[in-house]
Amino acid sequence: MxxxxxxxxxxxxxxxxxxxxxxxxxxxxxxxxxxxxxxxxxxxxxxxxxxxxxxxxxxxxxxxxxxxxxxxxxxxxxxxxxxxxxxxxxxxxxxxxxxxxxxxxxxxxxxxxxxxxxxxxxxxxxxxxxxxxxxxxxxxxxxxKPVSMRQLVSPKAVMVEGGSVLDGTQLSFPVILNGARGTAILDTGSRGTQINGAFARSAGLDVHGADFGPGETLYGVASRATETREGKVATMAFAGYRITGLTVRVADLAVFKAWGLEDKPAMIFGINAMQGLRVIYDHQAKRFWFDRSRCKAPV
Missing domain, CATH: 2.40.70.10 (Acid Proteases)
Incomplete structure (x- = not known):
């Protein structure tokens, strides 16, 4: 469930x-x-x-x-x-x-x-x-490290074996948007969640319809203005969790090509998707856990 x-x-x-x-x-x-x-x-x-x-x-x-x-x-x-x-x-x-x-x-x-x-x-x-x-x-x-993971994660934590990307050390994992499967990149440095056009299409998102509007202009290290469309997705599921009404930005960002995900449904899984979670991250072992926190999620 x-x-x-x-x-x-x-x-x-x-x-x-x-x-x-x-x-x-x-x-x-x-x-x-x-x-x-x-x-x-x-x-x-x-x-x-x-x-x-x-x-x-x-x-x-x-x-x-x-x-x-x-x-x-x-x-x-x-x-x-x-x-x-x-x-x-x-x-x-x-x-x-x-x-x-x-x-x-x-x-x-x-x-x-x-x-x-x-x-x-x-x-x-x-x-x-x-x-x-x-x-x-x-x-x-x-x-x-070394450290006993039993001391850090709760019995209900969900462990994810992170995948690799073509160019970089980022860890990937599977996600589902509105029933459509894709690849997410865990990114605690991204304040928002970005998805590419391929994922928007497979998830049935009408990015030029009434539910989406102009999003933030992204610049990045290249200082190259990239326009986005912003709206909410009905559901996103990952590692046994389910989020409703998550705000996403849609843009075919250059970094997706560097990761080998240019033509595949893909997203940058940003901190707005993690607000209710405790994330335990072992980059060296290419794994991480999604866990519950003892604190109440911020509104």
Whole structure:
């Protein structure tokens, strides 16, 4: 049976917490949730903890503020396409006591929205640890492996063996929209859920009808404007869960091609789909769990 799911200084002060237990996920002002991070031993600064990012990165404004020396530019693929971006070398990045050192990071163009965030911590930080995103409690916990999963997941948690994508370290899993099957990419760095045209068609969505309207313009690392259509889907099912009335954006994003999903029903499974869940993530083992939280889901 399916279970229903029913200014920088100020933010840093709000984010400050002791490491090693859990850290808060705090709204960044645009729907993203950020966690407190230490960069080169200093902090805290707000970072997005992102299962959809292969590696960590910093925004241009933060690189300039910290006077980071730019290295060789490399091609970086994002949601709307690829662009050449500067690289930087950081001594360390730490979140909840989890630290990686001598870190090669890429630059990101400053966001066009009102998000207050200094950078992104990706799968490079989470490898070797179990990351728990408790969305109802608005906390993140990072625990170094090995760890007993019985201590972290409830008996009713549903484990998912993540699939691979063509280009990237993201994990995929099966989803069903309005009875149509497709592939989802778990992405805690995406505040919304995006589906491609193939999935919209197979799910019987009339994206130019009365139930859909102009959605947010997406830019991504390529700073390439991509228009979307936004509306609600009747049902989405995954891993024994069922969500009704989920808002999705429809766009044939360039990243779907990079993942090998250009012509297949596919979606970016964003945090608006996880608001009622506790997600336990073991990227290194390519598995994750959807679990219940002790907290009430935010309205």
């Amino acid at each position: 399916m279970r229903p799911i029913s200014a920088i200084a100020a933010l840093c002060a709000l984010l400050s917490t002791s490491a090693g237990t859990s850290v808060p996920m705090t709204p960044a002002g645009n729907g993203h949730l950020v966690v407190p991070a230490f960069v080169n031993g200093k902090g805290t600064v707000p970072f997005i903890l992102d299962t959809g990012a292969d590696e960590s990165s910093v925004y241009d404004w933060f690189a300039k503020q910290q006077r980071l020396a730019a290295g060789t530019a490399i091609s970086v693929t994002g949601m709307t396409g690829a662009a050449m971006m500067a690289t930087y070398r950081l001594g360390s990045i730490s979140v909840d006591g989890r630290t990686i050192r001598d870190v090669a990071v890429t630059g990101l163009p400053d966001r066009r929205d009102r998000a207050i965030t200094a950078g992104v911590a990706g799968n490079d930080l989470m490898d070797g640890a179990i990351a728990t995103f408790d969305y109802p409690c608005r906390t993140v916990t990072l625990i170094a």
